[in-house]
Amino acid sequence: MKTKQIILFASGSGSNVENIIRYFQDKPNVTIAMVLTNKSNAKVLERCNRLNINALYFNKTAFKETDCILDILKCAKPDLIVLAGFLWKVPENIIKAFPNKIINIHPALLPKYGGKGMYGDNVHKAVKMNKDDESGITIHYVNEHYDEGAIIHQAKTKIVSEDKVEDIAAKVHALEYDHFPKVIEQLLLAQ
Secondary structure (H helix, E strand, O other): OOOEEEEEEEOOOOHHHHHHHHHHOOOOOEEEEEEEEOOOOOHHHHHHHHOOOOEEEOOHHHHHHOOHHHHHHHHHOOOEEEEOOOOOOOOHHHHHHOOOOEEEEEOOOOOOOOOOOOOHHHHHHHHHHOOOOEEEEEEEEOOOOOOOOOEEEEEEEEOOOOOOHHHHHHHHHHHHHHHHHHHHHHHHHHO
């Protein structure tokens, strides 16, 4: 079986990135080709260094105004591009070059709490404020609109009125760590 290549994008600490890397490190048919980040001080860079994974920082010009990142992606020929806590909207030239090959994870049950600015604690605060009795994750394909691509997988968790924002975040993170690598693997096997 041909080795499958994954490229990960992240903007922050990279806990999901590390979880994905660890999940696939004993699977010889999957390689994490590289991690790309839009923040020069993102903690994900430290994680990649510690885990011996190629990592690259890029700025907004390279991502949105030139084909620099697109060219890097084309050279790497990824089977899947995974947004794991990546906060910028992906430019159309990249989406068109990799149709149905870019996925994202969102910390809510889309279509609820999606769109620009809805990430991390912003989502969990909205769930708490609206007194929802459940939350969860949505893994979806990326299209030209925030959080509107076709849904691949959702997982739910119960929310009780006593839950603080941090409790909701912890429940959602547990779902991310459990489901995201498995769904990535299923997508790669289906190719």
